[in-house]
Amino acid sequence: GTQILEYGPIEGLPALRAAIAERFTDTTGRRFGPENVLLTTGAMQGLDLVGKALVDPGEMILSQFPTYLGALDAWRPRMPRYERLDWSLQAPGHEAALRQAKFVYAVPNYSNPTGVLVPQDERAALLDRVEAAGTWLLEDDPYLPLQFDGPAGPSILAHHAQRHPSGAYAGPVIYLGTLSKSLVPGLRVGWVVADASLIATLALAKQSTDIASSLLTQAVALEMIESDFEAQHIPKIVATYRERRDALCAAAATHLSDWFEWEVPPGGMFVWMRAKDGAIDTDALYTHALAENVAFVPSSVFDPSGALKSAMRVNFTRSPPEVLVEGVRRLERAVRRLLAERPGRAA
Numbered sequence: 001g002t003q004i005l006e007y008g009p010i011e012g013l014p015a016l017r018a019a020i021a022e023r024f025t026d027t028t029g030r031r032f033g034p035e036n037v038l039l040t041t042g043a044m045q046g047l048d049l050v051g052k053a054l055v056d057p058g059e060m061i062l063s064q065f066p067t068y069l070g071a072l073d074a075w076r077p078r079m080p081r082y083e084r085l086d087w088s089l090q091a092p093g094h095e096a097a098l099r100q101a102k103f104v105y106a107v108p109n110y111s112n113p114t115g116v117l118v119p120q121d122e123r124a125a126l127l128d129r130v131e132a133a134g135t136w137l138l139e140d141d142p143y144l145p146l147q148f149d150g151p152a153g154p155s156i157l158a159h160h161a162q163r164h165p166s167g168a169y170a171g172p173v174i175y176l177g178t179l180s181k182s183l184v185p186g187l188r189v190g191w192v193v194a195d196a197s198l199i200a201t202l203a204l205a206k207q208s209t210d211i212a213s214s215l216l217t218q219a220v221a222l223e224m225i226e227s228d229f230e231a232q233h234i235p236k237i238v239a240t241y242r243e244r245r246d247a248l249c250a251a252a253a254t255h256l257s258d259w260f261e262w263e264v265p266p267g268g269m270f271v272w273m274r275a276k277d278g279a280i281d282t283d284a285l286y287t288h289a290l291a292e293n294v295a296f297v298p299s300s301v302f303d304p305s306g307a308l309k310s311a312m313r314v315n316f317t318r319s320p321p322e323v324l325v326e327g328v329r330r331l332e333r334a335v336r337r338l339l340a341e342r343p344g345r346a347a
């Protein structure tokens with residue numbers, strides 16, 4: 001009826017909250033109830049609300065680095081400081097940093113921008129330290145569905161749930177999910193899964209942001225999930241994206257490997273190319289790339305200080321293989337133009 005056009009509950013469409021909670025109960029073995037779920041306007045809003053609810057100026061976020069530009073943008077008004085999360089947990093002062101951190105921010109599955117899949121032992125070790133330090137861990141997981149080379153394995157939330165299986169979930173992991181990468185970004189449907197009292201705090205923060213997410217789009221999302229459309233769609237996009245990843249990496253091996261190195265990402269949307277040549281500044285390269293009608297994202301935007309200038313994020317999911325190959329040829333020309341500008345350097 002017309003109820004779908006009214007303001008909805010702040011926490012989201014009850015049936016969709018229940019469906020998301022059930023999904024986590026099924027995949028982790030611990031009970032997640034609707035009270036553990038806040039539906040958001042994309043995972044992006046989850047990032048924003050966590051900043052709004054948890055971070056005061058000057059507080060520290062211990063973050064995977066380089067990290068998602070959208071998170072840095074969401075938290076900039078909160079004026080946090082950043083320290084770098086070292087997954088090996090070996091860096092001097094790491095224990096103290098964990099104790100001081102308002103939260104740890106990580107994208108363990110096929111990170112944006114690097115495409116890295118964090119190994120399970122490192123996830124478990126980080127969770128040990130987070131539990132000991134008594135801080136929050138924000139696990140941002142939009143790329144989970146895009147697994148090209150085998151399963152990603154359990155989320156950090158699942159690790160916690162398996163360690164503490166009794167009762168409804170009440171742990172330090174704040175998990176962000178979304179339909180943007182598996183189905184459609186335009187629906188703007190995402191979710192936060194967390195301790196029920198934190199969900200209540202985030203819901204209060206959401207009220208003053210947008211009152212509630214659209215019930216209409218949440219109802220569409222529910223139908224897509226319940227009709228199994230998501231489950232049928234994912235294998236198709238995974239096959240398409242895997243072919244695109246391989247086309248990009250093969251073309252780059254031919255045209256760019258004199259100047260850049262990279263790992264083939266086991267999932268996600270990006271190849272993170274690091275310059276081997278200290279003369280390559282990817283902010284400067286970007287201008288030449290645009291002149292060749294090709295684009296990438298320079299590394300400086302993924303660094304809170306803007307100082308990282310030696311890498312670039314290259315997307316492979318939006319274009320078919322032949323366009324990616326042409327794009328790589330253009331990037332090669334852009335690199336040659338950049339190097340030709342430098343006195344004494346052969347292109």
Ligand SMILES: Cc1ncc(COP(=O)(O)O)c(C=O)c1O
Nearest residue numbers: 042043044068112140178180190
């Ligand atoms: C790491 C990360 N988090 C969150 C988001 C935002 O996703 P959504 O479209 O659900 O707001 C993105 C989108 O690119 C992302 O890469």
